[in-house]
Amino acid sequence: MLNFIKYEWLRRWKFFLAGILVFVLADLDLFSRIISQESPNYISVILIALVFTLSAALVVDHLGRLYRTLFSDEGFTELTLPLSGYQLLGAKLLAIFLECVAVMTIVGIVAYFDAIYVDMIALNWQLPSLTWEIGLEVLKGLGFILGGYIIFVLMVYLSLALAKSIFATFKHGILIAFGCFIVLAKVVDYLGDILSVSARYYLHGSVAFMTTTDWLIIIVLIGLLFISTGFLLNRKMNL
Amino acid sequence: MELLKVNGLTKKYLTKTVLDNLDFSLEEGKIYGLLGPNASGKTTLMKLIAGVTQPTAGDIVVNGHHIGVMTKQVVSFLPTTNHLPKWMTIGRCLSYYQDFYRDFDLKHATERVELMGLNVSQKITSLSSGMLGRLKVVLAMSRQARLYLLDEPLNGLDSISREKVLQMILESVREESTILISTHIIREIESILDKVILLKNGQIALAGDAEDLRLTRKMSIEELYKEVYENA
Numbered sequence: 362m363l364n365f366i367k368y369e370w371l372r373r374w375k376f377f378l379a380g381i382l383v384f385v386l387a388d389l390d391l392f393s394r395i396i397s398q399e400s401p402n403y404i405s406v407i408l409i410a411l412v413f414t415l416s417a418a419l420v421v422d423h424l425g426r427l428y429r430t431l432f433s434d435e436g437f438t439e440l441t442l443p444l445s446g447y448q449l450l451g452a453k454l455l456a457i458f459l460e461c462v463a464v465m466t467i468v469g470i471v472a473y474f475d476a477i478y479v480d481m482i483a484l485n486w487q488l489p490s491l492t493w494e495i496g497l498e499v500l501k502g503l504g505f506i507l508g509g510y511i512i513f514v515l516m517v518y519l520s521l522a523l524a525k526s527i528f529a530t531f532k533h534g535i536l537i538a539f540g541c542f543i544v545l546a547k548v549v550d551y552l553g554d555i556l557s558v559s560a561r562y563y564l565h566g567s568v569a570f571m572t573t574t575d576w577l578i579i580i581v582l583i584g585l586l587f588i589s590t591g592f593l594l595n596r597k598m599n600l
Numbered sequence: 601m602e603l604l605k606v607n608g609l610t611k612k613y614l615t616k617t618v619l620d621n622l623d624f625s626l627e628e629g630k631i632y633g634l635l636g637p638n639a640s641g642k643t644t645l646m647k648l649i650a651g652v653t654q655p656t657a658g659d660i661v662v663n664g665h666h667i668g669v670m671t672k673q674v675v676s677f678l679p680t681t682n683h684l685p686k687w688m689t690i691g692r693c694l695s696y697y698q699d700f701y702r703d704f705d706l707k708h709a710t711e712r713v714e715l716m717g718l719n720v721s722q723k724i725t726s727l728s729s730g731m732l733g734r735l736k737v738v739l740a741m742s743r744q745a746r747l748y749l750l751d752e753p754l755n756g757l758d759s760i761s762r763e764k765v766l767q768m769i770l771e772s773v774r775e776e777s778t779i780l781i782s783t784h785i786i787r788e789i790e791s792i793l794d795k796v797i798l799l800k801n802g803q804i805a806l807a808g809d810a811e812d813l814r815l816t817r818k819m820s821i822e823e824l825y826k827e828v829y830e831n832a
Binding site for chain 1 (some may be wrong): 647650653685686699700
């Protein structure tokens with residue numbers, strides 16, 4: 362399983378490094394312009410556009426990882442490895458989780474250094490001290506966003522797995538997968554009442570109002586989607 | 601000793617039956633030729649044994665286990681398509697196989713890569729179809745597997761490469777391993793086959809010992825093939 366994560370990283374570390382470099386450059390450019398009260402020029406626009414493009418590419422890549430396995434010839438390599446469907450899916454998700462954590466950490470570090478610099482040069486502004494309560498609140502917020510993102514990725518994965526298992530004999534696999542995703546979104550909405558969790562989060566602007574049940578719903582949804590997709594990968598694939 | 605047992609194996613796609621109630625077994629230490637024209641069900645049967653496709657009915661037992669992680673540990677599958685990740689170099693492919701398969705012999709594989717006129721620094725995307733075919737065979741045959749499934753291993757290879765690939769296949773046969781080669785190119789492969797299974801419309805049209813068939817029918821396997829499929 363760890364080997365699988367290793368190859369997921371080896372495949373895209375250059376892309377990841379490029380993303381970090383562009384983000385840091387964009388931050389430096391914008392920050393220096395704000396400090397010197399200059400207007401952003403075309404370089405700033407290009408850098409920001411690149412940051413958004415690379416972020417979108419990362420999300421598309423996350424969703425495409427199982428697509429490549431199921432809809433391209435690479436599936437013959439991955440699905441004949443001595444790994445169960447659960448291990449394969451777990452490795453893919455763990456790699457995505459680690460990448461998301463890495464992105465959040467890098468963004469956090471850059472923002473922190475920006476704040477320290479502002480604290481040094483701005484006379485009428487003071488960096489608020491970081492307390493445990495604030496730290497916990499931030500972590501809960503990031504956990505909520507990450508949980509929602511993993512649910513979204515798993516919904517796409519389950520749709521793809523359905524298209525290549527139960528509906529594999531039908532033509533237009535992608536259309537079927539899209540149909541499955543729409544149905545799944547409705548089911549997840551109904552089962553988990555995830556929208557009320559989101560509403561509670563956004564209305565109060567704080568995760569402190571999220572109950573243990575809300576977190577439990579997120580975990581149960583992830584578990585259900587993982588087990589269903591893993592089962593299909595394990596027993597029902599038709600490449 | 602029996603290494604693979606197939607019972608009542610059927611595979612249907614909506615209304616089309618690709619494999620129809622197949623029953624056969626493979627013994628250890630033999631090279632089997634799975635012969636048949638295009639769309640006779642050879643690739644589907646290979647994919648079912650490899651575990652990438654599921655049967656509609658029936659079951660497959662390899663080395664005492666139903667298809668799953670345990671059988672994937674002992675089955676080395678070479679598909680017809682280019683299944684190797686495009687971003688890799690040949691060297692990275694070798695590491696990949698070594699990391700995932702305990703039975704992969706890296707030293708042997710590296711030697712074979714050189715023998716086949718390939719270079720470990722070459723990227724998969726830069727390989728010609730002949731080079732790719734040779735690499736796929738090197739990777740599949742460098743495992744100390746119990747069962748090798750080679751789906752059209754000679755496709756796209758020139759005559760010299762074919763000779764080298766056949767030589768490599770012969771060198772890889774061990775007492776406890778079995779090779780199942782699917783092909784519709786009989787002439788060059790006939791001499792290495794111990795047994796043959798001829799598929800026709802998803803059913804076994806003929807199966808048996810290659811030498812016995814040659815003697816009883818008084819014709820080569822290629823001629824026998826033409827006789828079986830002349831109206832197909």
